[in-house]
Amino acid sequence: MPYFTYMLRCGDGSYFVGHGENLDADVAAHQAGAVPGYTKARQPVELVWSEDFATADNAQAVDRQIKGWSRAKKEALIRQDYGALSERARKMLLGKAKAARNLQSARDAAPGDLRKPIVILVRPQLGENIGKAARAMLNFGLTEMRLVAPRDGWPNPSAGPAASGADIVLEQAQVFETVADAVADCNHVYATTVRKRGVTKPVVTPAVAAEQIVSAPGRSAILFGPERSGLETEDVAIAHAILTVPINPQFGSLNLAQAVILVAYEWSKTGGGDAVSSPTEVELDPPAPMEELDGMFEQLCTMLEAKNYFFPEGRASMTRRTLRNLLTKPQWNSNEVRTFRGVLSTLAKDKRKPVE
Secondary structure, eight states, rough: OOOEEEEOOOOOSSSEEEEOHHHHHHHHHHHTSOOOOOGGOOOOOOOEEEEESSSSSHHHHHHHHHHHHHHHHHHHHHOGGGSSSSSHHHHHHHHHHHHHHHHHHHHHSSSTTTTSSSEEESOOOOHHHHHHHHHHHHHHHHOEEEESSSSSSSSSHHHHHHHOHHHHHHHHHHEEEEHHHHHHHHHOEEEESSOOOOOOOEEEEEHHHHHHHSSSSSSSEEEEEHHHHHOOOOHHHHSSSSEEEOOOOOOOOOOOHHHHHHHHHHHHHHTTTTOOOOOOOOOOOOOOOOHHHHHHHHHHHHHHHHHOOSGGGGHHHHHHHHHHHHHEEEEEEEEHHHHHHHHHHHHHHTOOOOOO
C-alpha cells in the first residue's frame, strides 16, 4: 500500500502539508472543510503537489521536513524546480520517490509465491559477486534480488558473465538507497552474519529460517552484507533475526555466493522450491543370482590354478575365500557378470592380435 505526502494551497495563499494512506479522500475532506484546524478556516483549498512513498514513516518524515521549509522552497517543490532546493532536500525527496517506484516495480516483477524469500545484497562491491549470487539463487529456484547502494552502480557489465545464464535474476534486480527502503514491504527480515553485533536478536540456522519462511504469512527477506566487512550493526538492527551457520571458528569466512547458495539450498529442501528437482532416478538392474556369481568365480579359479596362483597349498583356502568376498561385494548384475566372464574367456584363449 503506498503512502502519500501532499501540499495544499489555501485561500489565503498559505500552504498546508499533510500525509496519509488515501490521497483522494484526504484532499476531499480538506476541501469540504471536514478537517478541523488550519484548512477549515482557509477555504477554498486545492492540491498543488503530492508524492507517494513506500512506508508511512517515509511519508511522515517528508511531511515534517517540508513543513519546516520557507515559502520559496515549497513553491520550488511545486514547480518541480529541484535545482532550487538544497542538496539534502533533493536527495531526500528524489531518493524516497525512487525507492517507492523501485519497490512497486519489484512487487510487479516478483513471482506470486510469497514463500520465496527476497535476496538483498547490501552494498555489494564487485559485479562478479552479484552475478555469482544470482547464479546461486537460480540454482534453487529463487529469482528476486534487490541491491542496496552497489559500490560500482547498476547495471554492472561484470555481473552477466559471472551469472552463467541466470539473466532473469539480474534483469529483475531492483536498486535501493537504503536497507530500510529495500525491506519496506517485507514482514520477516533475516540478517546473515557470523559475528556478534551487540544487538539482541533470535539466532537461527539456514534450515530453521527456511522452515519459518515457508510457513509464516507475508514476505521474507534475507540480508547479505558487502564482501569485505559484512553487514553493519545498523543493518542487523533492522532485521527480526540473525541467520548464521555452524562454521569452523578458526576460519569463518564465506564469500558472497557461498553464503547465498547455503541459504537457498536449505530453503529448497523445505519443499518451497517447487522449481527444483533431483536428478532423474534410474532403475538399477537387480543383483545377479548366486548361480551366476558361482560360475564366474569357478571360471576365474580354474584359470588361476592353471597359472599356479594358489600357492602354497596351505593358503589356497584363504585365498579363495578372499577372492569370493572380493567378487560378491559389488553386487554385480547379470550383464556385468556376463561381461566379466567374457573378459576371462578372452584371457584364457591367450591369443595375441596379429601384427600387421
